[in-house]
Amino acid sequence: MDIQAALLREPKAAFSIETVQLDAPRADEVVVEIVACGLCHTDLSVRDGTIPFPALPNVLGHEGSGVVVAVGSAVRKVSVGDPVALSFASCGACPACEAGTPARCDNFLPANFMGRRADGSCTHHQHGQEINGCFFGQSSFASHALVRERHVVKVPHDVPLELLGPLGCGIQTGAGTILNHLKPQPGSSVVVFGAGAVGLSAVMAASIAGCAAIIAVDVQPARLALARELGATHALHAREEDVLARIKDITGAGADCAVEATGVPEVVAQSIRSVRRGGQVALLGVGRMDAPLPLVLGDLLSGAVIRSVVEGDSVPDTFIPQLIEFYRQGRFPFDRLIQFYDFAQINEAAHDAETGRAIKPVIRMPRSNA
Numbered sequence: 256m257d258i259q260a261a262l263l264r265e266p267k268a269a270f271s272i273e274t275v276q277l278d279a280p281r282a283d284e285v286v287v288e289i290v291a292c293g294l295c296h297t298d299l300s301v302r303d304g305t306i307p308f309p310a311l312p313n314v315l316g317h318e319g320s321g322v323v324v325a326v327g328s329a330v331r332k333v334s335v336g337d338p339v340a341l342s343f344a345s346c347g348a349c350p351a352c353e354a355g356t357p358a359r360c361d362n363f364l365p366a367n368f369m370g371r372r373a374d375g376s377c378t379h380h381q382h383g384q385e386i387n388g389c390f391f392g393q394s395s396f397a398s399h400a401l402v403r404e405r406h407v408v409k410v411p412h413d414v415p416l417e418l419l420g421p422l423g424c425g426i427q428t429g430a431g432t433i434l435n436h437l438k439p440q441p442g443s444s445v446v447v448f449g450a451g452a453v454g455l456s457a458v459m460a461a462s463i464a465g466c467a468a469i470i471a472v473d474v475q476p477a478r479l480a481l482a483r484e485l486g487a488t489h490a491l492h493a494r495e496e497d498v499l500a501r502i503k504d505i506t507g508a509g510a511d512c513a514v515e516a517t518g519v520p521e522v523v524a525q526s527i528r529s530v531r532r533g534g535q536v537a538l539l540g541v542g543r544m545d546a547p548l549p550l551v552l553g554d555l556l557s558g559a560v561i562r563s564v565v566e567g568d569s570v571p572d573t574f575i576p577q578l579i580e581f582y583r584q585g586r587f588p589f590d591r592l593i594q595f596y597d598f599a600q601i602n603e604a605a606h607d608a609e610t611g612r613a614i615k616p617v618i619r620m621p622r623s624n625a
């Protein structure tokens with residue numbers, strides 16, 4: 256079928272909205288008419304070549320939500336007309352997937368970044384030429400996405416569908432790191448470095464977990480103010496305060512848990528120094544992969560438990576409905592992070608994400624039947 260998709264043709268170029276052809280669904284695939292798609296920093300890292308996959312031209316976008324409009328012959332999980340949120344791809348067959356931990360899938364990189372199905376076939380074409388799709392199993396900067404049944408999550412009808420796409424990546428990354436991985440005890444202390452969409456989701460989740468001290472660190476006063484409104488008990492300006500000294504003042508011996516959501520080498524080092532002996536550090540930020548860290552051996556021998564966490568260790572089929580329930584209860588107001596843009600404004604949305612003007616841009620697609 257013909258669809259409208261935002262194509263990236265050259266590194267660092269603007270997205271261009273063009274007509275491309277989308278394959279018909281195979282037995283285990285569904286076609287989703289996209290209602291809206293969040294823009295995540297990983298889209299920009301790929302656009303700018305920091306993450307050198309998938310090959311160009313390609314269709315990015317990996318926080319889609321929409322309505323199922325066609326299903327393959329073996330699909331049982333959803334039907335035509337179901338509202339769905341899309342999430343990251345996992346192979347479904349490796350030991351991690353079989354153990355129910357798809358975010359640790361052995362094939363996470365090829366499944367999400369190769370631009371093709373696992374058998375190497377292309378899902379998108381233009382005038383007979385191959386276009387790389389399958390970005391995070393979806394390529395949702397488009398009017399329609401072709402997705403394996405495995406990667407769609409049916410969502411309730413009574414919550415605005417256009418809000419729900421970011422639950423599939425950035426928001427579940429921050430919230431899942433707290434609720435699925437760190438699991439802080441009620442009354443404990445958490446410090447969150449970086450108050451963007453991921454960090455602020457971690458702040459809201461720490462509040463749900465009952466943390467007594469929730470310390471947000473950033474360089475933008477507006478984000479620090481929002482962090483306080485979303486549950487942070489302390490907000491530290493990284494350039495104006497001695498962050499480590501303040502964390503020690505607030506917590507005594509250092510934080511129980513730290514969430515690093517910037518990917519800036521100096522901040523990664525600071526996050527490792529911010530926890531008490533035996534504290535936990537979760538590394539989420541993606542920066543330059545070859546960047547050296549300003550650490551000394553003593554920093555790593557402090558007893559801290561350091562782990563990188565992907566997609567918040569989430570199982571989207573269970574975690575996205577949980578987040579929607581917290582939202583309904585008023586305990587997880589993630590809609591406050593979102594700013595909407597029309598599809599034609601996708602490059603403006605990307606610019607606003609880069610400059611920090613928007614925390615979580617969400618791009619609304621023109622609906623064929625709207």
Ligand SMILES: [Zn+2]
Pocket residue numbers: 345346347348349350351352353357359360361362363
């Ligand atoms: Zn797997």
Ligand SMILES: [Zn+2]
Pocket residue numbers: 295296297298317424425
């Ligand atoms: Zn993402």
